[in-house]
Amino acid sequence: xxxxxxxxxxxxxxxxxxxxxxxxxxxxxxxxxxxxxxxxxxxxxxxxxxxxxxxxxxxxxxxxxxxxxxxxxxxxxxxxxxxxxxxxxxxxxxxxxxxxxxxxxxxxxxxxxxxxxxxxxxxxxxxxxxxxxxxxxxxxxxxxxxxxxxxxxxxxxxxxxxxxxxxxxxxxxxxxxxxxxxxxxxxxxxxxxxxxxxxxxxxxxxxxxxxxxxxxxxxxxxxxxxxxxxxxxxxxxxxxxxxxxxxxxxxxxxxxxxxxxxxxxxxxxxxx
Numbered sequence: 001x002x003x004x005x006x007x008x009x010x011x012x013x014x015x016x017x018x019x020x021x022x023x024x025x026x027x028x029x030x031x032x033x034x035x036x037x038x039x040x041x042x043x044x045x046x047x048x049x050x051x052x053x054x055x056x057x058x059x060x061x062x063x064x065x066x067x068x069x070x071x072x073x074x075x076x077x078x079x080x081x082x083x084x085x086x087x088x089x090x091x092x093x094x095x096x097x098x099x100x101x102x103x104x105x106x107x108x109x110x111x112x113x114x115x116x117x118x119x120x121x122x123x124x125x126x127x128x129x130x131x132x133x134x135x136x137x138x139x140x141x142x143x144x145x146x147x148x149x150x151x152x153x154x155x156x157x158x159x160x161x162x163x164x165x166x167x168x169x170x171x172x173x174x175x176x177x178x179x180x181x182x183x184x185x186x187x188x189x190x191x192x193x194x195x196x197x198x199x200x201x202x203x204x205x206x207x208x209x210x211x212x213x214x215x216x217x218x219x220x221x222x223x224x225x226x227x228x229x230x231x232x233x234x235x236x237x238x239x240x241x242x243x244x245x246x247x248x249x250x251x252x253x254x255x256x257x258x259x260x261x262x263x264x265x266x267x268x269x270x271x272x
Contacts, residue, residue: 037180041173043165043190045157050228052156056246058239059232061093066211067229068092070222073209074202075145076107080133083146084233087127091236099127108132149227149234156227158191163223165191166201 051060068089071081086103090096109122110129125132135141149155169188173180182188186196206218215221232238 037173037177038193038195040176041170041180041190042193042195043161045154045161045191048157048160048224048227050156050224050231052228052231052238056242058242059092060228062213063225063228064092064232065094066213066215066222067225067227067232069211070203070209070226071145071229074222075226076131076134078134078142078199078202080141080144081131081146081233082133082144083130085128085130086125088236092232096127103127103129106132108134145230145233147234149231155234156231159230160223160227161191162189163201163203163226164220165189166204169195 051058051063086099086106089099089102094102103125106125110125110132111120112123113120133141133144149159152158166187166189169180169182180195182196186198187200188195189197203219203222206216208219209217209222211217235241
C-alpha cells in the first residue's frame with residue numbers, strides 16, 4: 001500500500017512538472033521574448049594574444065611588469081588587489097630589494113591597530129603586506145581585481161575588450177531601440193553585460209603611462225599588458241600547473257605503451 005502511494009505521488013510530481021514544461025515551451029513559441037538592444041548588440045570578448053594563452057602558456061615577465069605599472073598608475077586609485085602580496089612580485093622578475101622599496105613607496109599605507117591605545121595608525125608597507133584595499137567612505141569598496149580574470153568568462157580577453165571597447169552607441173542601435181540611449185553619468189561599452197557602465201574609460205589615450213622599457217604605450221598595448229598582469233594575479237602558478245599537466249600526459253603515454261607491450265608479451269601465444 002505504501003509503495004503504491006509513493007508511486008502515485010511520484011507520478012503526480014512528474015505530471016505537474018511535465019505540464020509546467022509544456023506551457024513554458026508553448027509560451028516561448030507563441031510569445032517569444034521581445035528583442036532587446038542588449039541581446040542584439042552585446043559583443044563577446046575579442047581575442048588578445050598573451051603569452052599565457054593555450055595549453056603551453058606561460059608568462060612574459062616584461063609584459064607583467066608593464067601591466068603592474070599600468071595597474072599602479074591608472075587602476076589602483078579605484079580597484080584593490082587584496083589577494084596579492086607585495087612579496088609575490090618577486091615571481092615576475094623583481095628582486096627582494098626592489099619589492100621592499102616598491103612596497104614602502106606605495107601611496108596607501110598599511111593600517112595597524114594598537115591594542116593598548118585602541119587607535120589605528122599607519123605605517124609603510126612591507127613585502128609581507130597585501131596590496132591595500134581601496135575604500136570610499138559612504139560608497140564602499142569598488143570591485144577588487146585580484147580574481148577578475150577568473151570571475152569573468154574569457155577573463156583576460158574580457159578585461160582587454162572592456163578597456164578598449166568604449167565608444168558611442170551605434171546609430172543602428174539607437175534607430176532600432178530609441179530607449180537604449182546611454183543614460184547621463186554612464187558610458188557605453190558593447191562588451192559590458194548591460195552595454196552601459198559607471199566606470200569612465202580608464203585608458204583614454206595613448207601615452208597615458210610612460211613605460212620604463214621603452215615600449216610604445218598605446219591604449220591597446222596598455223590594455224593587453226594590464227590584462228596579462230591581472231591574469232597572473234589570479235593564477236600565478238599557471239606555468240607550474242601547465243608543467244605538471246605535461247608531465248602527467250607524458251607519464252600516461254609511457255604507461256600506455258608499457259601496458260600494451262606487456263599485453264602483447266603475456267598473450268602472444270593466445271589467439272584472439
